[in-house]
Amino acid sequence: MDLDVLDVQILYYFNKNKIKYINKQKLYKMKRSFEQKREQVLKRLKVSPEKPKGTKLELSPKQESPKEKFSVVNEYDKVNLDVTIYQKRGGAKERIPKVHKKDDGKQYNVTVSLPPFRAHWSYLTGNGNHNKGPYGPKDIKRARYTFTGYTGVPDAVKNVFPNLEQEQEKALKWIGDMCDKCMGVAYHDEETWKDATAKYDDDQSFIENAKHSCLKMKNINGSEVPALCMTRRLEGFGGTDNSLVFWRINEEGEYVQIEPKYITNGSLLSMQLVFRAFRTPGGDYGMAADIEKHVVVVYMEKGQKKEEVKTSAYPYVPFDI
Known part of the structure; x- marks a missing residue:
């Protein structure tokens, strides 16, 4: 038989510049033996009335997703923090002020926990603020989870948290001070936001004109707070x-982990915060506050009940007047 008609690859091994050949005849016999066995199996299947039995796939028991564990982080006023200039990787390699633990050479983002604040139109479940109200983004890619917190304590738990309002005000002041410190550090670094800092003669003016997105005045219950x-x-x-x-x-x-459908207005939530510096295409600059993964619901206000629609005891009867 002409072995050249077979598509048999000759393998070469190189060992100290000597070529060793694998016997072509041996490869041919191996291939022919395989083909004969295949033909025998196919022939058996054609004449046998029984259907071939597939191999049962043994599946291991379904593994449950690992349970979440609450991430305990430093309270905002119990950790020493510092602000330094950090050069972002990739892109334009922008230099920005960054909040991190003091003496942390790697300048990792630091997460801090805040005292509970009352929630106001906060979208923390589902698809966040997507299509929520007149200002909710229509584009899902622009949607966010949002939290707006203000000072105060629900009447139902005032006796449980007698000093909470003072703690809330202290935390807001601390956040403002950290934002100001970041802006001061940015102003005094010659390579950070040069186009913005050049417009001001001193750091105080630069600090006062920052547009921090984490601290705003909001109309809540008829008052600007x-x-x-x-x-x-x-x-x-x-x-x-x-x-x-x-x-x-x-x-x-x-x-204990819970799964609220939504957050009612006035509820008390303890958030975990990470600072982030930002610039906008319009030239604004400042500090933002990102929500970290874990949220403690300290107290949930009851949702407002819909007014009951009164219906007549008499059926509708059409008539002309």
Whole structure:
């Protein structure tokens, strides 16, 4: 038989410049043996009335997703923080002020926990503020989880938190001071936001003209009050799920995971915060506050009940007047 008609590859091994050949005849016999066995199997299947039985796939028991654990972080006023200039990687390599733990050479973002604030039209579940109200983004890619917090304590728990309002005001002042410190550090660095700093003769003017998105005046219950404003992307980098995880405290003082459908106005929420410097195409600059993953629901206000629509005891009867 002419072996050249077979598509048999000759393998070469190089060992000290000597070529060793694998026997073509041996390869041919191996191939022919395989073909004969295949023909025998096919022939058996054609004449056998029984259907071939497939191999049962053994599946291991479904593994449950690992349970979330509450991430305990430093309270905002119990950790030493510093602000330095950090050069972002990639792109234009922008230099920005960054808040991190003191003496942290790697300048990692630091997460701090805040005292509970009352929530006002905060969209922390589902698709965040997507299509919510007149200002909710129509584009899902622009939607965010949002939190607007203001000072105050619900009447139902005032006796439980007698000093909470003072703690809230202290935290708001601390956030403002950290924002000002970041702007001062940015102003005195010659390579940071040069186009913005050049417009001001001193750091105080630069600080006063910052447009911090984390601190705003909001109309709440008919009054203009200072508010903490925080956001979080719906998706993380690479399209990962960026949903928040909610917790409450049980009678034993343990954190228990909960899944609220939505956050009612006036509820008390303890948020975890990460500072982030920003610039806008229009030239504005300042500090933002990003929401970290874990949210503690300290107290949930009851939702407003819909007014009951009164109906007549008599049926509708059409008539002319």
